[in-house]
Every structure is written in structure tokens, then in C-alpha cells.
Amino acid sequence: MNRRTEPSGLISAATPVGTQEGYMPGFGNDFETEALPGALPQGMNSPQKCNYGLYGEQLSGSAFTKHPPERTWTYRIRPSVKHSARYTRIDLPYWKSAPCIDPEVASLGQYRWDPVPHSDAALTWLTGMRTMTTAGDVTTQTGMASHIYLVTQSMEDEYFYSADSELLVVPQEGRLRFATELGVIDLAPQEIALLPRGLVYRVELLEGPARGFVCENYGQTFELPPRGPVGANALANPRDFKTPVAAFEDREVPSTLTVKWCGQFHRTEIGQSPLDVVAWHGNYAPCKYDLTAYCPVGAILFDHPDPSIFTVLTAPSGVPGTANIDFVLFRERWLVAEDTFRPPWYHKNIMSELMGNIYGQYDAKPQGFVPGGMSLHNCMLPHGPDRQAFEGASNADLGPEKLDETMSFMFETRFPQHLTPFAATEAPMQDDYIDCWADLEKKFDGTPGLK
Secondary structure, eight states: OOEEOOOSSOOEEOOOTTOBTTEEEOSSOOEEEESSTTOSOSSOSOOSSOGGGOEEEEEESSOTTSSSOOEEEEEESSOGGGGOOOOEEEOOTTOOOSSOOOTTSOOSSEEEEOOOOOOSSOOOTTTTEEEEEEEEEGGGTEEEEEEEEEEOSOOSSEEEEESSOEEEEEEEEEEEEEEETTEEEEEOTTEEEEEOTTOOEEEEEEEEEEEEEEEEEOSSOOBOOOOGGGOSSSBSOGGGEEEEOOEEOOOOOOEEEEEEETTEEEEEEESSOSOOEEEEEESOOOEEEEGGGOBOOOOSSSSOOOGGGGEEEEEEOSSTTOEEEEEEEEEEEEEOOTTOOOSOOSBOOSSEEEEEEEEEOBTTBTTTOOTTOEEEEOTTOOBOOOHHHHHHHHSOOOSOEEEEEEEEEEEEESSOOEEOHIIIIISOBOTTGGGGGTTOOOOOOOOTTOO
16 A cells, blocks of 8 residues: 545645745744734734734643743634534543553563554544553653554544643654644654644645654653763754744634543534644744754774663653653664674663664664564563674674664653553564573683683
């Protein structure tokens, strides 16, 4: 299956000077943008009367007293209360929230899955979401959930927002369009998108079927990690993040809005598109990032550094130095360390590591970890290279080596990740994954001086 679907709605947008293809560069910037000239008030946020008969409204993503506050002022055709009527509970059975602990499901173990297969079913962004793991508690705004999405059709006059979470979207196949209140993001593999809590959007299929990964962040918003001794450059640079310019729809058409709130889903019927923001300014907005712009750093003499140096984004917790979530990227890079076992070493640690393969071959698992696949190594469970990777790295000629055609990532959290029933019984789990370490040999020889 490989079909293209044109966007269902006409988006009007103006591209201000200095933007690139409808996007503004920067991460966490205070942006300002308008789709009609003069729609954005100057010098104040809430004039007595807004131009064009617009309504001023603030979207807050943090407490008012946080410094700096996360908020955006919008100037829209209708206030959001006109996009909210009586709600009816609906069921999206495959989208789960933490805590989701099934006593019949064992989460203690090392697990790996083949790609969740596509089907001929009509699946939208909402009906095609498949939760794999949950961690923490959505009602206390701590922890996360990891999902696979399968999309075969666009949302038609159907809109969504999560009151629970920020979503980090990692495509693996196909192309999607996120038509949001604050502008339009087109997303393809090797890119990621951040969709803030409370932001209304519609997801359209541009090329499909589409499959990818989602990290649902219940806690503090993602930010760039502290660089420490790395200094001012390399890793993910703020200028490479792209936030969309203002865009709006003025369409009177029967529509639905679905809200995720405290792990439950509620739907309301409205008579128009809620994507009616004509102008906005602020720092609480969606963005996308090209993963090929990530500049990794590493050892240039000996030893394998900690994976923290590969952190693209981090969502901090209340414990300094311990993340609610880290998003870590393993992409193409040179390996040059001398007299060093270069792949990740055998280890167990405090963080729970869920990995996904976007394309290519991961160096610590040359067999079985395929594009679209996932693995889970929960906190304090040992893991590391399989025998093939160990033998190859232990006996390699240690000249400069380019890891090429590879891109994998990790959703890492300080909380244990619990498997959902879907992950344990329906997703294509590799039952023999644990056996990848079975043929590691005892090499011990007590002869003094023997290496």
C-alpha cells in the first residue's frame, strides 16, 4: 500500500520575511506571526477591540509565575469556548494511560518487537494509536507512555487535543500533516515534532500508510539538555527547530473535537473548524526538527561515553539531574577510540530504556532489531550487545570506522515502564529475544598476565 491523500482543508497563511517555507527558526523563542496584515496587536496583549473582529485569548502551558512562563496569545475568529460543547465519553481501546498495570502481564524482562504491521483497516491518528508501555501517573502529571501509530486515512472535520500531555512524534514510514491552531507542520521520517499540551490539531495523511512512534510526556515540557562541558555548540542547535507561521481556517462545517483528559476520551460536536487563529505571539507552540541536523559528539581517544551525550531533548523531573524523559538519538557517526570496546557496554541502570529503530542497523544488535521495531530494557535489568556484536567489536581492527545508514532512538525515563496488554499479546513480540545472550561464552582464564 502506498497512496497519497491531499489535505482536506484549505489553509491560508502569510510567510513573514526571514522565515523558511512557512516556518520560523528557534527553540523556545518568543515568536510573533500573523496571517492577515494588522491582525496582531502591537504593544499590548488584550486591546479593547481586536482588528478584524477577532477575539484575544491566552493559551498557558505552565503556571503563570513560572520563569519564563510558557504561554501564547492568540487572536482568533471565535473564542475556544465556542469550540467546546457538551461532551460524551468515547472509548479508544488501544490508547492507554498510566497507571496501566495488568496483573496478568509481566513487565520484568528484556523485550523486543518486530514492527507492528499495517492493515487494511481505516485508521486515523486517534483510532490507529497503539500504546506499548506506560510509566508514572497521568493524573499527577509524572511519567510517560510510548505508542506506535498506524495511519491509513486523514481526520475529516475531526480535531483533537490532549489535556494530559505533550506529544513527541517520531515518524518511521509515510508523511503526515499536522494542521494546528498555530500553523501547519508537514512531517516525514528523520524528522520529529513536538505538539504541546492543550493544542488543537487535525492529522492528515500526505503519503501512506504511515507508521511511527510517539512519546506522550505527562510532565514538564521538553527542553534542550544542559550542555555542561560540551559547551555552546554541537548536539541539537536551537536554530534548527522550526515553528510554523500563523494559518487559519474559516469553515462552517459540522465537526467533532476529541479531548484526552486524565486518561479518558471525550467528544463534542461543533459547527465549525476550531483552527481559526489568525495571529499569535508567544513561546508555547508546536515545532519540528530535522534529526539529520543533530551533531553527535563522542570519544576521540579511548572508552565509550555515556549515552547522555546523545540527548536531543530532555523533560526534567523534580530530581535534579534525573529526567522524567530523555529523547536520545543514535545516528551516523565516526568511531575512532583506541584500544576500546566501541559498542555500548553491558550494563544495568536506574533508567528504563525503550528503543525504536527508524532505519538501518543498530551497532549493539546487528541481528533482529529491524526498522520499525522496538525494544524495552526496564530499570535495573542487565542488557548489552549480543554475541555477534561482542565478538565483532572485541576482535575488530580498530581503525577509524564510520557507522553509516543507521538511526535509532531511545525514550528513557526514571520510571519503570509497564507493558500494555496490546504489547504483551497482540504486538509482534520476539519471544526468542532473551536468547540473543544465551551463547555468550565463558572466556575466563585465571592464568596470570593473560589478556
